Amino acid sequence: MLYGLLLSLIAGALIGLQSIFNSKVNERTGIWLTTTFVLGMGFIASLIMGLFLDGKQLFDLHNMKVWYWFSGIVGVGVVFCLTKGIRILGPTYATSIILTSQLLFALLFDTKGWLGLEKVPFTSKQLIGVLLIISGILVFKLSGISFKRIKQLI
Numbered sequence: 001m002l003y004g005l006l007l008s009l010i011a012g013a014l015i016g017l018q019s020i021f022n023s024k025v026n027e028r029t030g031i032w033l034t035t036t037f038v039l040g041m042g043f044i045a046s047l048i049m050g051l052f053l054d055g056k057q058l059f060d061l062h063n064m065k066v067w068y069w070f071s072g073i074v075g076v077g078v079v080f081c082l083t084k085g086i087r088i089l090g091p092t093y094a095t096s097i098i099l100t101s102q103l104l105f106a107l108l109f110d111t112k113g114w115l116g117l118e119k120v121p122f123t124s125k126q127l128i129g130v131l132l133i134i135s136g137i138l139v140f141k142l143s144g145i146s147f148k149r150i151k152q153l154i
Contacts, residue, residue, distance in 0.1 A: 020091055022083045035079045039072070096137045104130060 018038075026034040050058040085094040107126060113119030 023086045026083045
């Protein structure tokens with residue numbers, strides 16, 4: 001479990017770093033070149049590492065379902081939306097929303113048992129956790145706004 005926590009922390013740091021890099025590349029190029037560059041470099045890096053670490057077993061797909069192959073297409077949407085969202089909202093606010101959305105959809109997929117996941121019951125603790133995260137984002141975003149301005153928004 002500790003190893004899983006460590007890997008998850010590292011993944012979060014790498015996603016934040018990659019998002020900033022993608023945003024900086026996009027400042028110099030267009031969104032589609034950025035997406036092509038990011039996913040192309042990822043393909044090359046993962047192919048080299050896969051061949052080095054797994055050898056011929058890299059291409060043993062174990063009767064994988066065809067629709068799993070579409071994850072690369074989903075990756076195009078991920079890079080596009082991350083890059084544009086960060087450019088429009090800034091890294092911290094966009095990442096907060098992205099992670100909350102990711103958590104909400106993961107919770108939905110878990111509780112419904114979709115995409116071959118084991119069905120996990122939805123609990124009030126999960127709801128409270130999600131509401132706390134959303135509240136934190138609101139506090140973060142509204143922290144620079146005066147109470148007078150908040151009343152105008154409501």
